[in-house]
Amino acid sequence: MHSDRASIGLRLSATAGLLFLHLPILVVFLYAFTTEEKSYAFPPPGLTTQWFAVAWNRADIWPPLYLSLWVASVSTLLALILGTLVSAAMVQSRFFGRDQISLLILLPIALPGVITGMSLRSAFSIMDIPFSTLTIILGHATFCIVIVYNNAVARFRRLSGGILEASADLGANSFQTFRHVLLPNLGSALLAGGMLAFALSFDEVIVTTFTAGQQSTLPIWMLQELVRPRERPVTNVVAIVVFLATFFPILIAYYLTRDGAETAGSGK
């Protein structure tokens, strides 16, 4: 029989599924306050806020944090420029090789990170390029392009071609149209794409381990702590920082684009 109400079983399993997706993150928050630093004992023997101060005073956390912020900012900027350009070209016209180009944009994120990472590593090794901040940015910008592209292309499709023609009819040249018509219309989609690209880059670890030399970004620092833990709650404090640094951009991106048929982040 068909009815408009979900069965109890379906409702329970859907709710359980959503809880399964969300509850584990809370554990990270809880363990940042535990007094036990040698193990992951549950329930925590006591609660304290001292680890936030300890983390603040640990000198080895700040350089990775700055590096991550710098890498994410530069990669986002590069991705914004390249992603907008390619989306403008893809929307405007149909041309030979169009499908191949859209596949090319998608590949860096469709193939597993270890392949992107290993490819870049092979290329740097063949060309004798030393690892540096630049090599990290090269990798990050490459997989961030698709994020900006997805958001911009969705907005371009919604934009009626009429307003660009109207602008031209009213005597604006291409640059004026871009500045006064296109940019204000694309603005929030680009901002959303930029936010998501920032979140993705700030948190990326797989490609980064292949393209970073001695420097560590915050996720690499975290990975080292996961493999060889010391002062475990400090890792939790950093995890909270990383979580929030990606959480808010995602939320903002959602609210920036939720009115449209397209919503930011439907594909990562």
Add this chain to the structure above:
Amino acid sequence: MIPAAAPAILAERGLADRLTAIFWRRPRLLLGILLAPPLIWLGLVYLGSLAALLLQSFYSIDEFSGVVKQEFTLKTYAELFRAQNLDIIIRTLLMSAAVTLGCAIIAFPIAYYAARFAKGRWKAVFYLGVMLPLWSSYLVKVYAWKLILAKEGIITWAADALHLSMVLNAVLSIPGIGGNSLSTSWIGTFLVFVYIWLPYMILPMQAALERVPNSMLEASADLGASRSQTFRTVVFPLALPGIIAGSIFTFSLTMGDYIIPQIVGTSARFIGLAVYQLQGTAGNIPLAAAFAVVPIVIMLLYLTVAKRMGAFDAL
């Protein structure tokens, strides 16, 4: 007096107008200018790197000096078929298949409810409820599971509190997939993989389910089908492309991951971990590259089959 009629075509006002006129006459030029920077970037950085990967995989390493010999050879690929390397590949494939199945089972109720029953505010709740875990920090999520699965962690505590320790110990003593604690067993690795890639399965599944027209479900009910008959003969076949689309992600992502097996699980290696260790500590870039080609080949085969089954229409 009426001034002389203004010319229908405005005079050019400088370089910007001149360029606009050129773009108008030659749309291909504008297209080229727009496409050049991103294509040069992706072509050089990405395709160049993939080519480098392929090139490296045809080199070999000198067993005595450890230096990479830059001559074409298939020796490195032949090494993939050594028992220990073949083990890694098979283990990775089995884990990817298990994770894909696990994701599909857990994802279905969520996707089905979100697609068919959630309205208005709940729709947004479901959307954000899947989107936030999808985008939030990968490492933080993996770390959360290390805390949960630890021997002294929540699961052990909950099992004690509910007097289910026997069950937990029985599960852990299953030969092959059990272990000392959840965080050092295959079950742990599997759970974390399922958790991390679950949203990638939910989204395409939900998209496919949303396209199942209500009228078909009604027709099925009118023709006397029970709920489970409708599900088996109408809903499931129509959702299948979405499930396959989701499985592309879960399969490919599990196959390429090397962080999760390193942090949660036994020390047995997966393809990703093998690539990482070979290029790093072992310094054997050719073999690492050959290993990295394996997921590419498998995914190409997978995509060909998926395309036949119409999975791309569901993306």
